[in-house]
Amino acid sequence: MEPQWVPSAADIAGARVTDFATFVTARTGESFPDYQSLWQWSVDNVAGFWGALWDYFELGERSGAVLVSTEMPGTKWFPAQQLNYVEQVVRQARTDRPAILGVDEDGSVIELSWAELLGGTAAFARALRELGVGRGDRVAGYLPNIPHAVIAFLATASIGAVWSACGQDYSAQAALDRLGQLEPKVLVTADGYRFGGKTHDKTADIAALRAGLPSLAVTVLVSRIGGTLPDVLAWDELLAAPGGQIDIAPVDFEHPLWVLYSSGTTGKPKGIVHGHGGVLLEHLKAVALQSDIGRDDTFFWYTSPSWMMWNFQVAGLLTGATIVTYDGSPSTPTPDALWAIAARTGATVVGTSPGYVLACAKAGVVPRRDHDLSALRMVGITGSSLPPSSSLWLRDNVGEHIPVASISGGTDVVSAFIGGVRTVPVWPGELSAPYLGVALDAWDEKGHPVRGAVGELVITKPMPSMPVRFWDDEDGSRYHDAYFDMYPGVWRHGDWITVNDHGSITVHGRSDSTLNRHGIRMGSADIYQVVEALPEVAEALVLGIELPEGRYWMPLFVVPAAGVELTDEVKARINTAIRAEVSPRHVPDEIITAPGIPHTRTGKKLEVPLKKLFQGAELSRVVAPTAVDDPALLTWYAQHTPPN
Structure with a gap:
């Protein structure tokens, strides 16, 4: 099979990952003739790679070791370091482009400037402090994918509190199964959301959710559809006063940033705790180096706050990009609605699922003909495996000059293990390469590497965005059993993959029982x-x-x-x-x-x-x-x- 897209010399020269390779060469004297050699160095020199990444993105003076050991589980990263995820967002503030474009299914678009984003974050952070929320306390979101969710998350993180959220397509009970574990002090919610041409009133579900959260001190309500609830604070009133500067609290590298959730396949969803530092480094790498997203980009991934891709898209702010939030269906009012949004917002990077691509193909839509996609330079795919026919459909109907970056990873690391990179070809139905710093392999049931045949996806060396811990897992036994039970000391992810002879990876699906439909794991x-x-x-x-x-x-x-x-x-x-x-x-x-x-x-x-x-x-x-x-x-x- 021939590649469907091959990087040009200009692509390779202009890629951020090439600039990073030059930076590493200047530090180490190592030569990197291609991406594969840079990847090999990154997994052979774990501490050297993640330390270089910190320095490349100028995250501040480093002190102490990068990591204590490479043993899994239990690796301790940057034990002497303090930082805050929000600091990197503040560093990107600018006046020439919006921070967020908030798109609604009715077609309206709200531009949020960087000043408005950071001012709103400062105001909400101040309100949280006045409500008694402090370091380590939990703030829960039950929200659609709207700019308010981003502000609430950044404000929570800035004071050292812990964020966790569910989209409003979840019922009250499903949300309670997740958020109820955390005993949150504050609930941030909206009275409803829009999907498929319908307005969904969520006030009854919010009332049920509040009743199941006795720890709540206050509920903050965003008005979307004119619904009312008793004993709430109005979002607009909390943000009415000028925000001023954000008072950012420095926290330890592994201090909890957010709690995401497993699918709940075998029982109550597991709360997966990620730290400030691990997420910051991983997302800078994944967004800037792998996806080549920077200050000139508009980043739109169709997602929901229930899904880790929401967190991944917010990371566009870490590189100074504009991000697009969308409350609605990708297929309303027409099957190609997602491409219409991409055109309207001038999106340069668009992310969706194989299911949506297949639906577009069946509907006979031709996005390149019907929409101005001249700004688009990459299509991201995740959620499940993209078949070759769908990959070629994107080439023929979106643009042959646009690489398809199919990625595979998980909530577990809130990122990808495998995906695209601007300097590597794209083969139909295959993922181009392992991400930098990901010591990926395919193993048989006896723990032997396999090539050209199906094996279990394993990670043989630690990554800083591996979970700090699971919630309410004091002895770490559930964490251990989730990833390290089959191969002691080696992360088994639960995907079937084949490592191909030209270095790409084919993902065959889950080797466990997680449901994974339309790009959303359930x-x-x-x-x-x-x-x-x-x-x-x-x-x-x-x-x-x-x-x-x-x-x-x-x-x-x-x-x-x-x-x-x-x-x-x-x-x-x-x-x-x-x-x-x-x-x-x-x-x-x-x-x-x-x-x-x-x-x-x-x-x-x-x-x-x-x-x-x-x-x-x-x-x-x-x-x-x-x-x-x-x-x-x-x-x-x-x-x-x-x-x-």
Whole structure:
């Protein structure tokens, strides 16, 4: 297969990563003829690389060691260093371009200058302090993707408090399962959001969420749709007074910046704690060096505050770029709405999912013909694997001069392990290269490296944005079991990959049971909580299955309660409950009546083995019948095949 995009000499010479390589050469005398050699140096010299990154971005005088050891888990980064994520945002302040373009589904665009962003941050930070919020306290967001969310996050981080957020497509219970773990002092929310041509009033959900958060001292309400709630502080009133300078609190390198959440596949979502320093370094590397985003860019990634890509897009501010927030659907009012937003905002980097690209292809849209995308110079893709046909569709219908930077990583490191870089070719359906500082490999089940064959994605050396810890995991056992149980001392991520002979990586999907639909990772536990509470349902099993040509099948197998027939009416009731109590993204592709759900002997549903079965693996190779509580059920599942 030939590359679909090859960097020109001008691309390579003008890339920020090339400038960084020159910087490292001047420091070390090392020669880097290509990206691969720079990557190899970065993983062979862990402390040297991350120290050079700190110095390259001029983050201040360094003191002490870069890291204490490379042992995982438990690596301690920059133990003598203090900093604050927000300091780097403040350094980028400018007057010639906006900081944020806030786009609404109705087509309106609000420009927020850097002065307005930093002034609002200062005002909100002052309000938080006056409300008694201090270092280590938690501030929770239940918000759509609007500029207010960015201001609230920056204000929280600036005083050393801890931010955590959910998008408003989550039900009150789903949000409470996450935010309730943190016992937040302040809730920042909006009365509603817009999606798919509809306005969604969230006041009832907010009331339920507040009732489940006894730790709350105050709720701050952003007015979006004219809804009202009692006993709230109005956002506009809090920010009415001039903000002045931000009083930034220095914190330790690993002081918590935010808490993100696992998908909740096996139970309550795990709270993943990331530190100020690790995120700052990782995001500067990922945004500036890998994505080549800088002060001349407008960065638009379709995302939600529930998803780590929201945090990733905010990092555009760390490089002085303009970021675009969007409250709405990428397909409303027309299937190519995302490309219309890109044109309207002059976006230079646009990010979306394979599912959206496939939907555009099926709808017959031609963005390059119908929209002015002259500013666009890169398309980012994440969430699941991008098939070659979709990658080539982007080339033919968006622009052959525009590289497709497909990336793969996770909430776990709030970044990517693999992705694009301006100096490396793009092959259809493949990810161009490992990110700098990511000691990536593909291993078989015995821990041996494999090439040209499918293996487990592993990281053999630490990264500073690996979690500081999990929330409420005092002894670190859940953290250890999540990543280091299979290969002691080595991070196993849960993806199947192939390292190709020309250095690119093919990602085949999750090797665990996380649902990953339309670019949003979700947990089966959220679905079970709703479906199995219905009187018509005895038990349920949901699977998320990657199929050839970029297809994704998410069936829900349901065992009806005694005397119940799974009629169309009952199925509609199940879908309605999922849509209302979890989110529309969690609604399955089809509901199938099942005679039973197979479990391990300890009662765990066989999600992973059955997923492998539906992807074509032989039954005898995915699960031993002796390990199953009802082996006869396996034969029934083996007789079902995914749709063509």
